[in-house]
Amino acid sequence: MTENTDTSQFNADELQAPAWLNVQFIEEVLSAYEKVPLHVTDLKITPATAQGDHYASVMFRTVAEYTTEKGKFSKPLIVKTMPEQEGHKKDMLSKSHIFETEILMYTKALPEFERILQEAGDNTKLYVPCIYHSLEPRQVMIFEDLVPQGYTVIRDRPATKEELKKVFSKLAKWHAVSMKVINERPDFLKEFKYGMWDMTEFLNDPMVTSGLPCFIEMLDKVPELMKYKPYFEKIKENYIQRMSEIMLEYRNGPQANRYYVLCHGDFHIRNMMFKNNKKTGAFEDVMLVDFQISNVCPITVDLTYSVYMLMESEERCELGKDFINYYFTVLEDTLQKVGFKGEMPTQSGLWEHIRGHRYYDFFLMTSFLGMMLAIKTKSLKLTDLILDPETRQKSYFLDAFLKDVKTLLPKFEKLGYFENL
Known part of the structure; x- marks a missing residue:
């Protein structure tokens, strides 16, 4: 779910995460990245950027809590995707590379x-x-969040x-x-x-x-x-x-x-x-x-x-x-x-x-x-x-x-x- 936060400082299309950005999706991503079976126990999602930071994408900050055979872990991530809401941003970027x-x-x-x-x-x-x-079924990139790294x-x-x-x-x-x-x-x-x-x-x-x-x-x-x-x-x-x-x-x-x-x-x-x-x-x-x-x-x-x-x-x-x-x-x-x-x-x-x-x-x-x-x-x-x-x-x-x-x-x-x- 998307955390409650002060919405006035964020871009409107980053206030609500798309339905596909969920526990199952992040669990699959992290399992492949860590190369071990894991279970996501909690997923917090917030807008990743403030108004004026960017325009050519939609970005979310996520914190995934998960467990493996070795114990409990937390992974802060940035999820970057194409605009899905109808409007100017989607129209301008939909045919781009x-x-x-x-x-x-x-x-x-x-x-x-x-x-x-x-x-x-x-x-x-x-x-x-x-x-x-990935480019299909949707255009998405995921990075480790740099903010916790200072x-x-x-x-x-x-x-x-x-x-x-x-x-x-x-x-x-x-x-x-x-x-x-x-x-x-x-x-x-x-x-x-x-x-x-x-x-x-x-x-x-x-x-x-x-x-x-x-x-x-x-x-x-x-x-x-x-x-x-x-x-x-x-x-x-x-x-x-x-x-x-x-x-x-x-x-x-x-x-x-x-x-x-x-x-x-x-x-x-x-x-x-x-x-x-x-x-x-x-x-x-x-x-x-x-x-x-x-x-x-x-x-x-x-x-x-x-x-x-x-x-x-x-x-x-x-x-x-x-x-x-x-x-x-x-x-x-x-x-x-x-x-x-x-x-x-x-x-x-x-x-x-x-x-x-x-x-x-x-x-x-x-x-x-x-x-x-x-x-x-x-x-x-x-x-x-x-x-x-x-x-x-x-x-x-x-x-x-x-x-x-x-x-x-x-x-x-x-x-x-x-x-x-």
């Missing part, structure tokens, strides 16, 4: 990446083991620089190993071809299609920003096409002097869990989660996304310079350690690649940044931002959003982003 992709990440890509790192003397953990997965999602404060450096260190190591694999065994990652830009329902959703029009409307009403309106008017008819060219560049025709990796695809703060020492409080580790749109694509997809969806205003308005340069030092070091045989990337080349994909900056700023800041400042709710046009429009006039835009647009102008649109 997100579960196939994530299962492949946990069972194929990430274990191989860890193996390569370990051979190079690096024991970095890139993922938490998946103890069960990991938490950061919600009520910014991540520290120490925490973010660890985040970018892990990303750099993952990217470096994927560059090695792409260079030596490109077919190994051929199945990772479904990113954000392959989700037709997502691309046609008002959350995406209304972004630039809402942004232009804001520019028209803020006197000091009105001068930028013609630039965005100029691109509004073709910027989605330009974005597609960026996202699909690796598959349609890799470019010279460009860097391609297996990207996370949704690299934001709620897709990371941070661990501090229980006794000293010292920061120890971060674990990346939610690999549903991981795909082989330009390295910019994760790095530029992090500027808008992970960093704080100060770093964002410098386009992530310090963190991305730190990331590059780890990327370069890891490539050398794992024996990368391709042409080594350069820091100047990385920045040239990032700035060459200016349309991705435009897209993230006009479509996602306002929503992210609205959630972070608790000004508006995620479901309202996605489903209600009036709420979405309000996010473009939030003080936090306007503050960043008033810094970013002059920065773009100085860098030449508005030339030759």
